[in-house]
Amino acid sequence: MPAGIGIHPWFRRPVRVAIDATAVHRSNLEPSAQPEPVAGRLDRRRLGTLPDGLDAAWTVLADPTVVLTWPAAGLRATLDVSPTVRYIVADSPGNIDAIAVEPQTHAPAGLRRLLSGEPGALEPLEPGATLALKVRLVIEQGKRDRP
Numbered sequence: 001m002p003a004g005i006g007i008h009p010w011f012r013r014p015v016r017v018a019i020d021a022t023a024v025h026r027s028n029l030e031p032s033a034q035p036e037p038v039a040g041r042l043d044r045r046r047l048g049t050l051p052d053g054l055d056a057a058w059t060v061l062a063d064p065t066v067v068l069t070w071p072a073a074g075l076r077a078t079l080d081v082s083p084t085v086r087y088i089v090a091d092s093p094g095n096i097d098a099i100a101v102e103p104q105t106h107a108p109a110g111l112r113r114l115l116s117g118e119p120g121a122l123e124p125l126e127p128g129a130t131l132a133l134k135v136r137l138v139i140e141q142g143k144r145d146r147p
Contacts, residue, residue: 002114002122005133006104011068013097018067019044019088021058028055028089031108033118035059052094057087057108066101074142082134087120103135
């Protein structure tokens with residue numbers, strides 16, 4: 001069967017986010033076959049607020065993959081992921097007071113990718129096989145706002 005795993009946590013604003021990745025699919029609604037190098041508003045390697053309307057998927061991830069900070073509260077969180085996580089999806093809708101930062105094993109449109117032979121596809125699993133995703137979220141108080 002085709003398989004993929006993703007979790008979809010939401011984080012309250014105001015929050016600053018860094019996603020340490022060098023490539024991105026700029027739209028989750030109309031994802032490209034190949035990612036492109038990060039640039040401009042899609043280069044999220046430095047802490048900052050996500051622009052409203054952003055909905056993209058980052059890949060070629062580093063470690064720690066994601067850092068979130070809430071400077072007013074003195075909180076810092078790091079999101080560490082297993083090697084099966086090859087994508088971080090971030091969604092910043094302008095109509096709610098939260099953002100999503102979502103570790104996933106596959107790129108957007110995973111089934112389309114599998115059927116057309118594109119990279120980032122859902123993974124075909126044989127009977128009895130498993131696919132695992134591990135995420136560790138560490139939240140610390142009193143940490144400085146750094147990438």
